[in-house]
Amino acid sequence: MRQLRIALAQINSTVGDFKGNVRLIVDNIEKARAAGADLVAFPELAVPGYPPEDLLLKPSFIQANIKALDQVIAATRGITAVVGFVDRKSDLYNAAAIIHDGRLVAIYHKVHLPNYGVFDEQRYFNAGKACPVFGVAGVGVGFNVCEDIWFETGPATAQASAGAEVILNISASPYHHGKHHFRERMLSARAIDNAAIVAFCNMVGGQDELVFDGASVIFDVRGNTIARARQFEEELLVADLDVDGVLNKRRQDPVPPKKNRELSCDCIEKRIEIVGSKASAGRTALEKQVSVLLEPEAEVYKALVLGTRDYIHKNGFKGVIIGLSGGVDSSIVATIAVDALGHDAVHGLIMPSRFSSPLSAEYAEQLAANLGVETQTISIEQAYQAYLDSLSGVFSGVKPDVTEENIQARIRGNLLMALSNKFGWLVLNTGNKSEVATGYTTLYGDMAGGFAIIKDVPKTLVYRLCQYRNRSAGFDLVPQGVLKRVPSAELRPEQTDHDSLPPYDLLDPILLAYVEEDKSVEQIAAQGYDEKTVKKVARLVDGSEYKRRQAPPGIKITPKAFGRDRRLPITNKFREWGDLDENPEYWY
Known part of the structure; x- marks a missing residue:
């Protein structure tokens, strides 16, 4: 049986950290070589990190990226490597360097440049025109980059038509919940349609608001999973590919010739031999590794x-x-922070007011004790008075209203920022997506902070995440009282969130x-929702755009997050909700 041993290096690059990125790449080259791999692949733009955004406009950044690639090339003795970098010709290209035995053999330029959602690659890169097939240990391999594999008749199809038995895609595919399911369905379909083995090497890690989930995966010619790396963890995934199985499948069901299909790119007809020796069948067989995909709440939490x-x-904060507050949002943010950073790096501040329930401080202290977090208590009463x-x-002569409520939130924001300045601790904002969407937040108050962990997490999902974390802990890490109490900002007597908003189990589907x-x-009202409620929610969303522009960055976990995904003008007279009988209510 003819085999190709392939290694997918699922690494966590950092944008602009050329020294660190090169070290990661070289370390994994050495591990792949030790594992007997013929070929090792690294994610899209692994050398400079992804996405570099306007750093790509700096010539010095591009030059540093090219120098870093030279160091990688020197480390490839006795192995073939595919590494993402920025290629500079007359224009810039999102590129894959094909390297063998200490020399740069060829460069592949990404053909399809995404320009939607969080992507704006057409701002920086030129599109590639060709997708050659390479000979690696006697096996035809087609290399392409990220978006290229998503096109049904794209580079993968052109390469398979030209003789590629293995299609290797290097990617930086940003996470949102559930994405891996349809991504894997697509990759499986590419394998079946092209009668080829499809290998997908994905980046892992966080970069500003984006998270990359890894889950690198390989499918055989029948669309079955050969191997899968873990989600949200760095890993070198090594697998043996049955290349003879590709030939057998194609004898039964030949790949249609290129001329019979309309393709989105051309393929160089000649095969470029990187290393001519045949793939070895004499190595010790590898144990099959197929990591199980996480359940929905576990996936979002990780x-x-x-x-x-x-x-x-990556940004060098001390803590x-x-x-x-004793509420569900601050509880899940604190829990995530401790799991991410350790309890010594997390600090809690309890800030009671005349409107705070005694239970609020009790729940906050109980949570902090469960997490091992040090807390301090500073009453806001004196400052508020x-x-x-x-x-x-x-x-x-003017009646109290939301103004007096917001003063309290802003005092709390000031206290948090004072401790941040004094001790170098970054303030973690605790606002969820339901609040951010409707503007149920206070500018310069509870919107204060340097990073908003749950900015893209709807309130109903916040509860499910708390329940998940309690199950995984085996006890009520987040106190049950927090989960059972009625949500309240506690800025006036007997206040609840539902005084101002629809219940969250009704609000969140409308927001979705x-x-x-x-x-x-x-259309939403036609789904059975009360039209007046839908109009109110839409009005709150539209009227809060200016506030969201001033919010801290936060982690994207849904298909459409505020900010990079959803970009609406602040000054905008388009109104789907028309006129309502009641006066609009906004919370500044």
Whole structure:
């Protein structure tokens, strides 16, 4: 049986850390060589990190990336490697360097440049035109980059038509919940349609608001999983590919010739031999490794932990501080932070007011004890009374309203920022997606912070994450009282969130339809929701765009997150919700 041993290096690059990225790449080359791999692959733009954004406009950044690639090339004695980098010709290209035995053999330029959602590659790169087939240990291999594999008649099809038995895609595929399912269905379909083995090497790690989940995977010619790496962890996945199985499948069901199919790119007809020796069949067989995919809540939770850890560590912060309210949002943020950073790096601040329930401090202290987090308590009462006294003349004759509520939130924001300045702790914002969407937040108050872990997590999912973490802990890490109490900002007597918002189990599906699915008010109401409620939610979302522009960055875990994914103008007169009988309510 003819075999090709392939290694997929699922690494966590950091944008601009050329020294660190090269070290990661070289270490994995050495591990792949020791494992007897014929070929080792690294993710898209593994050398400079992904996405570099406007660093690509700096010539010095491009030159540093090319120098770093030279160091990688020198480390490839006795092995073939495919490494993502930025190629500079007359223009810039998102490229894969094909390297063998200490020399650069060829460069592949990414053909399909995504320009939607979080992607804007057409801002920086030129598109490639060709997708050659290479001979690696006697096996025809087609290399391509990320978006290229998503096209049904793209480079993979062209390469298979030209004789590629293995299609290797290097990728930086950003995570959102459930994405791996349809990504794997697509990859399996590419393997079946092209009668080829498909290998997908994905990046892992956090980069600003993006998280990359890894889960590198290989499919055989029948679309079955050969191997899969773990999600959200660095790993070198090594597998033996049955190349004879490809030939047998093609004898039964030949790949249609290129001329019979309309392809999105051309393929160089000649085969470029990298190393001519035949793939070895005499090696000790490898144990099959197919990591099990995580359940939904576990998957989201691990994404948030990884995104938090990388944001804090890669940016060099000493630790974090969180305002602990005894509510579900601050509880899950603190829990994630401890799992990401360790309890010594997490600090809690309890800030009771005249409207705080005694249970709030009790739950906050119980959570902190469960997590091993040190807390301090500073009452906001004295500062709040000072504000009221200072404003009493100006506010004379005007009834109290949301203004007095927001003063309390802003005092808390000031206290958190004071401790942040003094001790070098980054403030972790505790706002969830439901609140961010509707503007149920206070500018310069509970919106204060350097990083918003659950910014893209709907409130109903926050509860499920707490329940998941309690199950995995084997006890109520997040106290049951936190999960059972009615949500409240506690900024006025007897206040609940539902005084101002629909219940979250009603609000979140409406937000999903309006924000993520771009459904109209009319379409959402046709699904059985009260039209007046839908209009109110839509109005709150539209009226809060200016606030979201001032919010800290946060981790993307849904298909459409606020910010990079969803970009609406602040100044905008388009209104789907029309006129409502009641006056609009906004929380500044």
